[in-house]
Amino acid sequence: MATNQQPHPNSGELSREPGRELKLLHFIYGQPNLDEIRGHPQKVIDLIHEFEKEYRLINVGPEKGKIVTKLIEEVKPKTMIELGCYVGYSAILFGDAVRRNGGERYLSLELNPEFAAIANMLIELAGLRDFVRIIVGRSDVSLHKLITSGDVKKVELLFIDHYKPAYTTDVKLCEQLGAIVPGSVLAADNVIYPGNPPYLEFVRSTVKQKREKAKVGPSKGYDTTGMAESAVQSFVGKDDVPTFDFVGNPNMVYQSELCQPEGLGDAIEVTRCVGVED
Numbered sequence: 001m002a003t004n005q006q007p008h009p010n011s012g013e014l015s016r017e018p019g020r021e022l023k024l025l026h027f028i029y030g031q032p033n034l035d036e037i038r039g040h041p042q043k044v045i046d047l048i049h050e051f052e053k054e055y056r057l058i059n060v061g062p063e064k065g066k067i068v069t070k071l072i073e074e075v076k077p078k079t080m081i082e083l084g085c086y087v088g089y090s091a092i093l094f095g096d097a098v099r100r101n102g103g104e105r106y107l108s109l110e111l112n113p114e115f116a117a118i119a120n121m122l123i124e125l126a127g128l129r130d131f132v133r134i135i136v137g138r139s140d141v142s143l144h145k146l147i148t149s150g151d152v153k154k155v156e157l158l159f160i161d162h163y164k165p166a167y168t169t170d171v172k173l174c175e176q177l178g179a180i181v182p183g184s185v186l187a188a189d190n191v192i193y194p195g196n197p198p199y200l201e202f203v204r205s206t207v208k209q210k211r212e213k214a215k216v217g218p219s220k221g222y223d224t225t226g227m228a229e230s231a232v233q234s235f236v237g238k239d240d241v242p243t244f245d246f247v248g249n250p251n252m253v254y255q256s257e258l259c260q261p262e263g264l265g266d267a268i269e270v271t272r273c274v275g276v277e278d
């Protein structure tokens with residue numbers, strides 16, 4: 001399934017110089033017509049696209065973004081959660097869509113406080129400051145706190161776009177805390193490039209297969225089988241371990257499909273929870 005040898009769709013000759021995310025902030029806030037941009041999410045997105053003609057950023061991009069925007073129109077979440085904010089591209093694009101579709105808030109979980117600070121400035125410029133909340137920290141710790149405090153009662157729509165090995169463990173955490181319910185929808189990015197075979201196997205498994213696997217007891221580490229080494233090493237490093245032990249809830253019934261924009265070397269896996277087996 002994974003096609004790790006493929007070049008990243010944006011890789012070309014683009015600059016990967018360290019600190020380019022801060023450069024993006026200067027580029028956008030240095031625009032002479034800043035007042036015309038203020039309060040217009042699409043104009044901020046357009047400027048990020050402009051910057052990406054020269055620099056490589058790791059956001060979801062417009063093609064895969066459309067898939068998630070359509071899901072927002074269908075699900076109409078009151079609260080949408082994303083794992084991985086980076087410089088705020090998806091938070092602005094999807095936060096704006098959630099707001100237009102009657103939602104109440106967009107929670108973005110981000111590990112790196114520098115990225116969160118940059119994203120906050122762009123979210124503010126886009127006019128989404130009162131709608132998008134960035135929570136800085138590890139996604140598992142933040143999810144645990146949000147759910148156990150009662151702040152988030154269920155997952156309506158979850159956009160998963162952070163540390164690749166944590167896709168499965170974070171969804172299992174939501175399962176075992178009872179936050180995944182029939183009607184919950186998961187949208188996971190980068191499932192072809194760089195690829196996430198353990199996640200695809202997990203969301204495409206039957207209850208019977210998951211119960212069989214769960215017999216060994218809670219899993220303690222990340223399953224990185226078939227993942228690109230670069231994906232395993234990025235953001236947290238290969239020695240990182242999940243904060244919690246995971247059993248998940250193997251009784252959750254999922255319907256899962258790959259949504260791949262034409263001509264793109266990557267796709268979003270869209271997974272719907274359609275029931276719970278006794």
Ligand SMILES: C[S@@+](CC[C@H](N)C(=O)[O-])C[C@H]1O[C@@H](n2cnc3c(N)ncnc32)[C@H](O)[C@@H]1O
Pocket residue numbers: 058059060061082083084085086087088089090091109110111112115137138139140161162163166235236
């Ligand atoms: C691919 S980028 C997110 C792109 C963003 N969703 C967009 O489309 O604009 C991945 C982000 O996840 C963050 N991240 C990695 N591991 C994380 C974790 N365990 N918890 C929270 N954020 C994490 C990284 O710091 C990085 O900013």
